Amino acid sequence: MSDFTKTKSLFHLPEGMIYLDGNSLGPLPKAACDHVSDMMRDEWGKLLITGWNKAGWMQMSTDVGDRIARLIGAEPGHVITGDTLSIKVYQALASALELNPTRKVVLSDNGNFPSDLYMAQGLLKSLGPDYELRVVNPEDVAENLTADVAVMMLTEVDYRTGRLHDMKSLTALAHEKGVITVWDLAHTAGATQVDLAGSDADFAVGCTYKYLNGGPGAPAFIYVSPKHVAQVRPALSGWLGHEAPFAFDLDYRPGTGIERMRVGTPPVIALKALETALDIWDMVEMADVRAKSIELCDLFISEVEARCPTLTLASPRDGQKRGSQVSFHFADGFAAMQALIARGVIGDFRAPDIMRFGFTPLYIDNSDVMAAVAIVEDVITNNLWDRPEYKIMGKVT
Amino acid sequence: MSDFTKTKSLFHLPEGMIYLDGNSLGPLPKAACDHVSDMMRDEWGKLLITGWNKAGWMQMSTDVGDRIARLIGAEPGHVITGDTLSIKVYQALASALELNPTRKVVLSDNGNFPSDLYMAQGLLKSLGPDYELRVVNPEDVAENLTADVAVMMLTEVDYRTGRLHDMKSLTALAHEKGVITVWDLAHTAGATQVDLAGSDADFAVGCTYKYLNGGPGAPAFIYVSPKHVAQVRPALSGWLGHEAPFAFDLDYRPGTGIERMRVGTPPVIALKALETALDIWDMVEMADVRAKSIELCDLFISEVEARCPTLTLASPRDGQKRGSQVSFHFADGFAAMQALIARGVIGDFRAPDIMRFGFTPLYIDNSDVMAAVAIVEDVITNNLWDRPEYKIMGKVT
Numbered sequence: 001m002s003d004f005t006k007t008k009s010l011f012h013l014p015e016g017m018i019y020l021d022g023n024s025l026g027p028l029p030k031a032a033c034d035h036v037s038d039m040m041r042d043e044w045g046k047l048l049i050t051g052w053n054k055a056g057w058m059q060m061s062t063d064v065g066d067r068i069a070r071l072i073g074a075e076p077g078h079v080i081t082g083d084t085l086s087i088k089v090y091q092a093l094a095s096a097l098e099l100n101p102t103r104k105v106v107l108s109d110n111g112n113f114p115s116d117l118y119m120a121q122g123l124l125k126s127l128g129p130d131y132e133l134r135v136v137n138p139e140d141v142a143e144n145l146t147a148d149v150a151v152m153m154l155t156e157v158d159y160r161t162g163r164l165h166d167m168k169s170l171t172a173l174a175h176e177k178g179v180i181t182v183w184d185l186a187h188t189a190g191a192t193q194v195d196l197a198g199s200d201a202d203f204a205v206g207c208t209y210k211y212l213n214g215g216p217g218a219p220a221f222i223y224v225s226p227k228h229v230a231q232v233r234p235a236l237s238g239w240l241g242h243e244a245p246f247a248f249d250l251d252y253r254p255g256t257g258i259e260r261m262r263v264g265t266p267p268v269i270a271l272k273a274l275e276t277a278l279d280i281w282d283m284v285e286m287a288d289v290r291a292k293s294i295e296l297c298d299l300f301i302s303e304v305e306a307r308c309p310t311l312t313l314a315s316p317r318d319g320q321k322r323g324s325q326v327s328f329h330f331a332d333g334f335a336a337m338q339a340l341i342a343r344g345v346i347g348d349f350r351a352p353d354i355m356r357f358g359f360t361p362l363y364i365d366n367s368d369v370m371a372a373v374a375i376v377e378d379v380i381t382n383n384l385w386d387r388p389e390y391k392i393m394g395k396v397t
Numbered sequence: 398m399s400d401f402t403k404t405k406s407l408f409h410l411p412e413g414m415i416y417l418d419g420n421s422l423g424p425l426p427k428a429a430c431d432h433v434s435d436m437m438r439d440e441w442g443k444l445l446i447t448g449w450n451k452a453g454w455m456q457m458s459t460d461v462g463d464r465i466a467r468l469i470g471a472e473p474g475h476v477i478t479g480d481t482l483s484i485k486v487y488q489a490l491a492s493a494l495e496l497n498p499t500r501k502v503v504l505s506d507n508g509n510f511p512s513d514l515y516m517a518q519g520l521l522k523s524l525g526p527d528y529e530l531r532v533v534n535p536e537d538v539a540e541n542l543t544a545d546v547a548v549m550m551l552t553e554v555d556y557r558t559g560r561l562h563d564m565k566s567l568t569a570l571a572h573e574k575g576v577i578t579v580w581d582l583a584h585t586a587g588a589t590q591v592d593l594a595g596s597d598a599d600f601a602v603g604c605t606y607k608y609l610n611g612g613p614g615a616p617a618f619i620y621v622s623p624k625h626v627a628q629v630r631p632a633l634s635g636w637l638g639h640e641a642p643f644a645f646d647l648d649y650r651p652g653t654g655i656e657r658m659r660v661g662t663p664p665v666i667a668l669k670a671l672e673t674a675l676d677i678w679d680m681v682e683m684a685d686v687r688a689k690s691i692e693l694c695d696l697f698i699s700e701v702e703a704r705c706p707t708l709t710l711a712s713p714r715d716g717q718k719r720g721s722q723v724s725f726h727f728a729d730g731f732a733a734m735q736a737l738i739a740r741g742v743i744g745d746f747r748a749p750d751i752m753r754f755g756f757t758p759l760y761i762d763n764s765d766v767m768a769a770v771a772i773v774e775d776v777i778t779n780n781l782w783d784r785p786e787y788k789i790m791g792k793v794t
Binding site: 012014019021024025027028032033037040041044045047048049050051052059082083084085086087090094103110113114115117118119121122123125126127128135166207209215216217219220225233234236237238239240241242244247248249250251252263264265266267268269270271273341346348350351373 | 414445481517519613661668672747
């Protein structure tokens with residue numbers, strides 16, 4: 001059984017702040033500063049270039065990937081870290097399209113995070129006018145898996161509402177229709193119980209600065225199914241994805257496995273910060289995290305609905321169909337969120353009217369939820385967002 | 398006048414080591430550990446998500462880019478940091494090709510770093526069979542600027558020999574022939590006096606972990622000429638290159654200037670480490686660095702040639718035609734470099750027979766050169782690489 005009292009004690013949580021924005025940027029693991037500065041002093045400082053071998057820097061991309069693999073239900077040896085999520089989306093989509101060369105359509109939905117759509121637009125424009133990005137409503141994805149669709153590219157959780165796609169059934173349906181799948185786990189890695197292997201997903205990508213608590217701009221990751229990894233061509237074919245980087249051949253030959261999805265030099269310092277966060281993740285089981293997350297979200301929903309009738313739930317009520325966040329519609333949501341932030345309840349706002357709160361069992365417990373609810377009630381029922389002191393203090397990010 | 402005694406005092410240089418591998422990985426600036434851990438504690442730890450605005454994280458890609466711009470002769474506001482060099486090569490090449498749409502050949506040379514060639518191969522394969530990567534000998538580039546060449550993609554310094562291309566004359570010739578230029582400054586940024594604006598270069602890319610001392614896996618940078626930046630389409634069109642990232646539009650619209658070449662979330666922790674290194678760079682002028690570098694290299698060449706006649710100079714003898722490294726051919730170079738490393742002289746080896754030594758005025762001075770020469774002489778003239786103690790201790794990276 002995961003001990004969330006223990007995990008909470010390992011994060012730095014500012015006094016007087018209830019941090020419900022771990023879905024944007026996770027908090028600092030207390031050990032991270034020392035872990036990173038020790039590495040800088042003892043490895044970079046003393047080993048210098050020999051750190052690539054002696055300190056294992058060269059293996060970090062895969063070592064860290066293996067630790068993430070456990071959290072997302074991936075087979076060991078099939079996740080590698082590096083780059084940003086946007087780059088990994090591009091990389092996965094480029095490879096996925098080549099596995100389905102007679103089809104030219106990428107299907108996505110308008111609940112996908114815009115950057116994924118932008119990266120697809122950029123790639124498809126490069127590939128030529130035959131290619132098309134088709135964006136439908138989230139609930140219409142299944143019926144749009146038509147015979148011209150090469151790749152279904154979805155983010156599992158809608159960043160606005162927390163609505164969760166059913167990865168397993170949509171993947172099965174996609175495969176039935178001859179469609180390759182690319183799943184973005186930005187809001188599910190560390191948030192829900194992802195089962196990549198069990199879902200037979202083809203590709204998955206994600207970031208580590210949200211629920212995984214890797215720090216601002218922490219590296220991304222990519223998963224390629226064992227059934228594809230030896231076939232995929234990396235469009236971003238960098239030397240550290242080469243079969244023999246230090247042979248310095250003039251021609252690219254992909255590495256044997258997931259290593260081929262590595263591109264340039266691994267971001268060692270950032271990976272060290274992420275390692276500290278993964279030391280905490282190593283203490284818990286995702287089944288426990290998921291159960292606790294649903295409990296926290298359900299509690300928040302029922303209390304806010306009981307006390308603040310002017311807020312309308314924007315998230316699915318059924319915890320199984322929801323990520324680890326709760327969103328409410330509220331016409332004055334932007335101003336109200338400013339006031340909440342000024343009072344120490346850190347959520348965020350997404351246009352046009354969504355107040356968003358993330359729940360993260362590693363460091364948020366029931367008493368935090370109840371304390372947040374009391375402040376939400378005060379702000380909303382007393383129209384506190386009209387008070388100048390909250391407008392001045394609050395700053396929405 | 399740049400004070401290199403001062404700059405040397407600001408780096409951590411291990412006792413008993415003469416570090417001549419700054420062309421692979423620069424050493425640790427002493428202030429970097431505290432600068433990074435302070436940022437982690439005070440910004441990530443205390444500001445959390447609000448750090449993007451309150452701590453200026455969102456501006457770091459361009460702020461740091463501007464500081465690099467001065468070192469490479471670029472116009473302010475035209476350099477942005479992020480990603481890895483391999484990704485930036487891809488990004489520059491993809492944009493460059495679209496500026497010259499009727500031509501399909503990318504010209505490079507076999508002295509280019511292999512990763513650049515690999516990235517080009519990956520991109521051109523995606524673009525289709527009309528595209529071709531044409532790789533010639535470095536000395537044959539000019540005569541191969543034929544009417545079918547769209548882009549000339551070169552690394553200014555040959556990573557093996559240190560041979561320096563003439564950026565200004567090759568760029569002028571390329572333009573005369575209707576060819577767009579992409580320059581990789583991996584071995585020149587912080588090493589030679591690059592003049593991007595004066596050379597009328599179209600695109601340039603580089604890394605910051607070599608001469609710039611940003612740390613293992615530090616972020617890369619990209620430069621786009623003012624004459625192109627408003628026209629280029631970013632193939633890697635991520636949300637932080639969008640004109641209005643937080644509008645969360647479904648369609649990509651490029652940012653107005655160099656911001657469009659930003660892709661995903663900036664690597665804040667890594668950028669903080671790089672900032673510390675740039676604090677040192679702020680103290681010097683590149684003209685002084687270049688003059689001192691040539692002096693150090695010339696001294697090393699003349700002393701080694703006088704004492705070790707079995708080593709043959711692989712680098713240009715003329716300092717103006719050489720980067721900030723010196724390479725020698727030596728049949729037993731691999732073993733000899735192991736022995737040198739065991740004795741504290743850190744250079745590196747590149748197949749088949751090149752012993753490579755980098756000279757970095759920020760922290761290497763004449764006395765270091767003379768101390769290194771004495772050890773090289775001892776190892777080479779006494780065949781010390783055959784001694785088992787050196788084989789055991791030495792480890793080539």
